[in-house]
Amino acid sequence: MINKKEVLNHFLVVLFNQILNIEEKALKKGPFKVLTLSELHVIEAIGEENPLPMSAVASRLDVTVGTLTIAINSLVKKGYVNRERSIEDKRVVLISLTPLGVEANHHHARFHEEMIAYTVNILEEGEMDVLIKSLSKITTYFETKYDK
Amino acid sequence: MINKKEVLNHFLVVLFNQILNIEEKALKKGPFKVLTLSELHVIEAIGEENPLPMSAVASRLDVTVGTLTIAINSLVKKGYVNRERSIEDKRVVLISLTPLGVEANHHHARFHEEMIAYTVNILEEGEMDVLIKSLSKITTYFETKYDK
DNA sequence: ACCATATACTTTGATGTTCAAAGTAATCGG
DNA sequence: CCGATTACTTTGAACATCAAAGTATATGGT
Numbered sequence: 001m002i003n004k005k006e007v008l009n010h011f012l013v014v015l016f017n018q019i020l021n022i023e024e025k026a027l028k029k030g031p032f033k034v035l036t037l038s039e040l041h042v043i044e045a046i047g048e049e050n051p052l053p054m055s056a057v058a059s060r061l062d063v064t065v066g067t068l069t070i071a072i073n074s075l076v077k078k079g080y081v082n083r084e085r086s087i088e089d090k091r092v093v094l095i096s097l098t099p100l101g102v103e104a105n106h107h108h109a110r111f112h113e114e115m116i117a118y119t120v121n122i123l124e125e126g127e128m129d130v131l132i133k134s135l136s137k138i139t140t141y142f143e144t145k146y147d148k
Numbered sequence: 149m150i151n152k153k154e155v156l157n158h159f160l161v162v163l164f165n166q167i168l169n170i171e172e173k174a175l176k177k178g179p180f181k182v183l184t185l186s187e188l189h190v191i192e193a194i195g196e197e198n199p200l201p202m203s204a205v206a207s208r209l210d211v212t213v214g215t216l217t218i219a220i221n222s223l224v225k226k227g228y229v230n231r232e233r234s235i236e237d238k239r240v241v242l243i244s245l246t247p248l249g250v251e252a253n254h255h256h257a258r259f260h261e262e263m264i265a266y267t268v269n270i271l272e273e274g275e276m277d278v279l280i281k282s283l284s285k286i287t288t289y290f291e292t293k294y295d296k
Numbered sequence: 297a298c299c300a301t302a303t304a305c306t307t308t309g310a311t312g313t314t315c316a317a318a319g320t321a322a323t324c325g326g
Numbered sequence: 327c328c329g330a331t332t333a334c335t336t337t338g339a340a341c342a343t344c345a346a347a348g349t350a351t352a353t354g355g356t
Binding site: 036038063064066067070071074089090091092 | 340341342343344345346350351352
């Protein structure tokens, strides 16, 4: 009993570190190495839908707007992000991806897909379903218990 | 098929962010809030066994020794870590936890245990085993595929 | 219409993390 | 015993992050 818990804990911790590590290394070897990992996550949060206000992106990322401002400064300079004032409300700054930003986002999405595809390959039919169900239960639990 | 992959990806990403978040918040509310999350991970890596050389701890954490030096400076000042020169080889610096450091480590371990215990509670009998097996497969795969 | 207040964002100053490269001290091999 | 290696520390630089102060715009109440 206790042992299973330790084992589960161990694998979660290891998996955690591995994912961060792999993502970092993949980024620094790929065609978008000018980006940092957190800039890539900003790009992901902006997404390819409508332009979003700073505050919306910051909230998706769970960082302060001040922190986001700095990241956006850099991403605009690098050509990955458009920044424009809203016409209806001139206080609002709308953020969207440039074509280059969209490319970077696709590239990153492809990396995630690959990682997941490998994962799916090495699991058996039923295992996949149980894994999804378990992860779903866990995330839901954490959400209600700890989030916000 | 494709949908399952997306779902799995989604839950992994969410779980990932949740864990970091929860850990951070739990730390800043607890009795060891003077510590940063990465300092806590240094403490965890030092462990409660024998004193370890800097290089051993750095390798556990996968950071450079220079980075570790800075963290240890701070942890020594805060009273969580002992730093002593080895007698056999005076180049070597041996790191160990003070009683306070051990306390912090236990506190952190308890937090992990709780998180895992909740997870176990909400899973059914067989799900737990499949989850462990799946995570084990995934981490092993990542290890051989990506880890150097 | 006006002003106080609230909102959306940027700037600033501070802390923390991390690395690579240069520096220091001790050991080891021939 | 000297040159090379090893173990660590220091330094300089980039980045991430926050809280608080600052700027510009909008809104609600009178």
